[in-house]
Amino acid sequence: MRLLNTxxxxxxxxxAPSxxxxxxxxxLSHTWDDQEILFDDxxxxxxxxxxxxxGFRKVKESCQQASKDGYSYIWIDTCCIDKSSSAELSEAINSMFRWYRDSDxxxxYLSDVNVPESQDRPSKTFEESRWFTRGWTLQELIAPRNVCFYDAQWNLIGSRQPQLNNNLRIPSLAKQIRKRTNIPLEILLWHVPEGGHQxxxxxxxxxxxxxxxxxxxxWAASRxxxxxxxxxxxxMGLFGVHMPLLYGEGRRAFFRLQEEIMKTxxxxxxxxxxxxxxxxxxxxLADSPQCFDSSEVEQSLSDGPAWPGAPPSSYELSPSSKAVDAGLFLCPLRSRHPERKIRxxxxxxxxxxxxxxxxxAIILRDIDSKNQTFYRSRASPLKKVSPVDHKGYISLETGFGGISAxxxxDLSxxxxxxxRLFFQPPQHLSDFPIMRGPMNVSTPGIRIKFDEQYTLGASSAYPQTLQVKEGWVYAPSMLLSDWPRRSYGADSPLRVDSFALxxxxxxxxxxxxxxxxxxGKLCAASYGNSTPQPWCAIMDWSRFVERSPSVCRTEAASELTDSHLQKAATALFLTSQGGWRKSLATPPDVVVEHANASGRVACKIHTVEFFGRFIFEADLAIVRDR
Known part of the structure; x- marks a missing residue:
């Protein structure tokens, strides 16, 4: 530890630190300004x-004040740390709380505060000082045994706790500081002289x-x-944890801090x-102290309440690289729509x-409720669980233009x-963000099995990618740069029902x-489903023509174009969504048919996994009635 000789x-x-x-x-606790005195100086x-x-005047006058009070040494962060050494900087920052606590x-020093000589109490500018808005000065306010406040001219304003100096009582600023910072008096007055030398x-x-x-x-939310x-x-010092410094990691530093806190x-x-x-x-986890700015949660039940089935030791938090294991009570949130996932x-x-x-209580969405794995619902506020509200309803945003579910x-x-609470929801191939404007959408590929050879007509996007071999046809998963949408009025920029062909x-x-x-993919927020779901259907081509005569003028499969197929299928979808929803390729297997006077075409649709990716598989065949 380096100290400056006064x-x-x-x-x-x-x-140090023996x-x-x-x-x-x-x-010294202060806010940095231009031309500070550094280590090399x-x-x-x-x-x-x-x-x-x-900055030399501030250092010189700090030393003069310390010498006047009988100290031969003073520590000042601007010049007592060799910041060119990353190892020394890391050690100093990890030790700084202790250094402030161990100081006499x-x-x-409030450089933006001036107290008139005729005024006994500090001016209003004391509470408005920039010193109260900086992150580092929080630990500098709490850790030392004795904190004295000085204005820009080194006039004594007062102290954090009541004390005597040369038989003169120095006014305590504890109540004003508590009002300004919301820090309890028990913390501000942790070291109080009783009188004399005791x-x-x-x-x-x-x-x-x-x-x-x-x-x-x-306490740090407004800093x-x-x-x-x-x-x-x-x-780090306020929570008694230590961790290496990695400048350049951004908000990841705050996540690491919380992980270290949970370990202890x-x-x-x-x-x-x-x-x-x-x-x-x-x-x-929170990504900044600002997330706690309105926190009213002050009392920690570290030993846990005596609730049935929950021994006190069960409330431990055990973080890992992707999740946190936590003992807590879970209460199901049930929807009127059975297709919605339970929260x-x-x-x-x-x-x-x-x-x-x-x-x-936080809102959780289940990944696998049997194995007790969940993730925190996005943008869901805390819910206060109280005895009078032991049952009721919660309205949660769906993420679609202010629509809620x-x-x-029932707490019983x-x-x-x-x-196991994961930091992020699991990622699937079907996941994509709902946003304004064009987007790239990845949809599942499809594998079709024929029991006979038939004539195929495909959109113009497929000639290089459509694979036909031994009774199988495979159309790969592809990206679309834009996709059709349906909107309910000009005031609804986020679509209620969206369709990706x-x-x-x-x-x-x-x-x-x-x-x-x-x-393709279907995302129907009005049905309570914000997760895109795949769909698959088989239709008579004449229905395409009938539903969209202005965009499709041909019935010959060999003459179909990509534009015809895209526009006709979109028009058909937007006018007959109910029937198509019944053809979603979700378990159990779906069978869809087309029939006319000559016979029937049956298509059995299901999903299969191919090395971690899900694709459609369809068995397509003519059914000849006996």
Whole structure:
């Protein structure tokens, strides 16, 4: 550890952190400005001190104040760390909370505050100082035993806790600081002199552990840092964790911080936040302290309530690279539409600030409810679970133009389980984002089996890709740069029902004429299904012509064009969705038929897996009635 000599303004090194290895020292808390004094400016006593720099006055006056108070050494972050060494920088940031805690006195220098000499109490600008908006100054406010605030002219404003200095009482600013920061007085007054030379010390770590993770995060919610990573690095001391510094990782640093916290704490309030800054990153964990800005979850039930089937040790949080195992109560959310996936209330083991009975709950979607695997629902706020609301309804957004779905719950259905909560939902080939404007959509390929050889007609996209061999025809999965949509009015930019046409293959049978086998993806939000589902159907080609005479003028399979097939199939779909929905290729196997006076064409449609990808498989045959 390097300290600045208050007389020479030069650096000296000491063996830290062994007790007694360092002399008593003061420490400076401030906000950075232009032309700060850096390590190279004071490390070499052969180089003159940089008195020309704007930051030199702050360093010099800090040393003068420390010397006046009887300290020969002071620590200042701008110049006591060799930031050219990544190893030293990492060690310093991981040790900084302890260095502030072990200091004898901390000078909080508010360069943007000026207190008139005739005013006994600090001006309003004290609470409006930029010092209260910076990320690093949070630990600098809490960790030291003694924090004294000075204005730009080094006039003493007051101290964090009541104290005497040369038999003069220094005004305590604890209540004003609590009002400005929402930090409890127990934390601000953790080290309070009782009078004379006797001191009663409140263990800071014990007080911090009594505050929930969500509460501590909320103290940093309105603060900012120059580097995104420092949002996490500046909070390590408040949670008693250490981790390597990786500048350049962005918000991943805050995720790592939360993972380290969960390794040492079973406090489930770490999941009790209402919003994401970027919900695409990690649905389960917060991506910034700002996510906790409205948190009212203050009390952590670290030992767990005495609920049946839930021993206290079951509430542990066990993070891994992709998920967190958590013991919690799960309550099913049931929809009126049976085709919708069941959602769950994940009732967290923590309570509210003014209500020690009610619990916050997160909304979970199941991956495999039998194996208790889930992921957090996107953009779903916390639900307050209270005794008077033991049953009711929850309205959840579907992600389509403000449309919501209603789910019922009954807390008597809740059960305890050790659930695996994944950071992200599982990714499938059928997944794609619903957004405005053109998009690329990948749809399943199809494999068709014939019991005889027939004449095929395909869209113009297939000549190079359509594969025909030994009674099989394969049309591969492809990307579409744009796709037809259906909208209910000009004020609905996000479509309620959307349809992605993939392909049409026309097959000519001598006995029954030309039929069309068509397939694609369907996303029907109005039916409560926001996950795109594949569809497949077989139709008489004459129905294409009948439904869309303006876009298709031919019945001959050999003369069909890509444009004809796309436009005709789209027009048919938009006018007869109900019948096509019955032809979805989902288990159990679907059989669709086309019949006329000459015979029937039957198509049995199901899905098969091909090395981790799902494709359609269709058995196409003429059924000759006896």
């Amino acid at each position: 007389e020479t303004l030069r650096l000296e090194s000491f063996a 007790p007694g290895a360092c002399p008593p020292y003061a420490i 004071v490390a070499d006593d052969r180089i003159p001190l940089p008195a020309h720099k704007r 006195r901390c000078y909080a 001191e009663r010390t409140y263990p800071l770590e014990q007080h911090l552990r009594a505050c929930s993770v969500a509460q501590r995060m909320s 900012s840092t120059t580097r995104t990573e420092d949002e996490a690095y500046s909070l 704490s079973s406090d489930q309030s770490i999941l009790a936040f209402n919003k994401h800054l970027d919900p695409t990153c990690n649905l389960l 769950y209330l994940g009732i967290l083991n923590c309570v509210y600030r003014r209500d020690f009975t009610s619990h916050p 209603t789910y019922a719950y 259905d809740a059960y305890f389980a050790t659930a 993939f392909g049409v293959i026309a097959v000519h049978f001598k006995e029954v004429g030309t039929v069309a086998l068509s397939w």
